[in-house]
Amino acid sequence: MTALIELRGARAKLGGREVLTGVDMRLERGEIVTIVGPNGSGKSTLMRVIIGAVPLQGGSLTKAPGLRIGYVPQKLQIDPTLPLSVRRFLSLPARVSDGAAAEALDHVGGAGLEGRQMADLSGGQFQRVLLARALLRRPDLLILDEATQGLDQPGSARFYRLIEQLRQELGCAVLMVSHELHVVMAASDRVLCLNGHVCCEGAPEHVASAPEYRALFGSGTQGALALYRHQHDHDHGAGCDHDHDHDPAHHHQEGHTDA
């Protein structure tokens, strides 16, 4: 099976500074990969390289032929002078039928939002609408750049559960960036720790205990991961053991039936 995306020795600049200094990564169909890294480690630049907004200074980026990307940006500021209903937003850049729009909204738990103005949505609704728009392209790959900014912790946990559920239903791969290490890592098949280059990667638990990761984030984050696991246990009782690294779809079904 060919990779959806393959980067080899990718280098890229942001404002004159080389923020990506040789990134090697592969993304396979249907997997959820999270990129973690400290501020300024090039996470957003890497996303923007993949969508084609930042040119490579060196190395290579190979995309599967006909790859369709659904992109959920870090933030979307809508100028107050621009009137934009949710329904209209979903028809950008390609017009979609009312049925398709309703279905996409329904998929992300935002049914009935069509007539609302984008500016009037709450943070959580806004993210769901962004996600719905990305889904309308029938993406092979969903890219989420800090998509839960501005959501509270339960809100972002719900959001990531939704992502997992969508991956199951649609079979698309998901590539995401997040600061919320504990929540995100638990929802991922694979974690890439980025600091200009990929310094370690693997299953979430593996990365969390890797010395490179500890060096970047300190051991304090282990506590956060533990905290998450604790909440997780609490959610669905004692009978469930968590190997986060395998078959997350399966684990998801057991885990998060409540939303």
Add this chain to the structure above:
Amino acid sequence: MLDDFLVRAALAGLGVGLAAAPLGCLVVWRRMAYFGDATAHAAILGVALSLAFDMSIFTGVLVVALSMALLVSTLSGRGYAMDTLLGVMAHSAIAFGLVAVSFVSGVRIDLMAYLFGDILAVGKSDLLVIWGGAALVLGLLCWRWQALLTATLNPDLARASGIDPERERLVLTLALALVVAVAIKVVGTLLIAAMLLIPAAAARPFARTPEAMALVAAVFGAVSALGGLQASLWFDTPTGPSVVCLAAVIFLGASLVDVLRRAAQGGGSQAK
């Protein structure tokens, strides 16, 4: 019918109003208000050049407005804030233009006509240029509308869908230069930016989608053009400024309606 100068003036104003409205919406959404100014002011330089090199005014203005727009597009994002850059360009362009005009010897030109337009002097060939230009601009905008809108919303969102935001900006720049070149005779360089911005701004409270805003702006633009012409006959006032005055009055009315409506909804405290 076209022999009547008033009919020609009305048609000219209508053409400019219709083309400027949707373009003005994009300018407002993208916070490019001064971009219109800079391009328009550069037009004076274009007038000087066309006199010096014996070109048609339309060609000269189009060339200069276009190069100005391209220059600003290129320079932006090189360390200067956009508003500073545009301010520098707008004012120096008009200064250089006025100086350049003074060098063109032998021709006495009525500078006021280019600054404020002379809609009553529009001839049949001018009408052809205006409506041709307006049709071209509207066609261009219709063709690129979805992409322009996506790029306006967020450049990265556009990229991810395979739209090049740079190219869309170029399309917009081209359309702006065209409208300026076409409108110079009607409202003049000082007031073109007003015809772009004011109807669009007035339309905002009445629209829930971008297209509705463009449509309402077009109606406001047309009403301003025709009403301003009529008012200038009644009160014996200069026509170009009268058109803009009426647009401003419409804007004021629209803002009032908006404020009252918000107050009625109990959302009146929300500042606009």
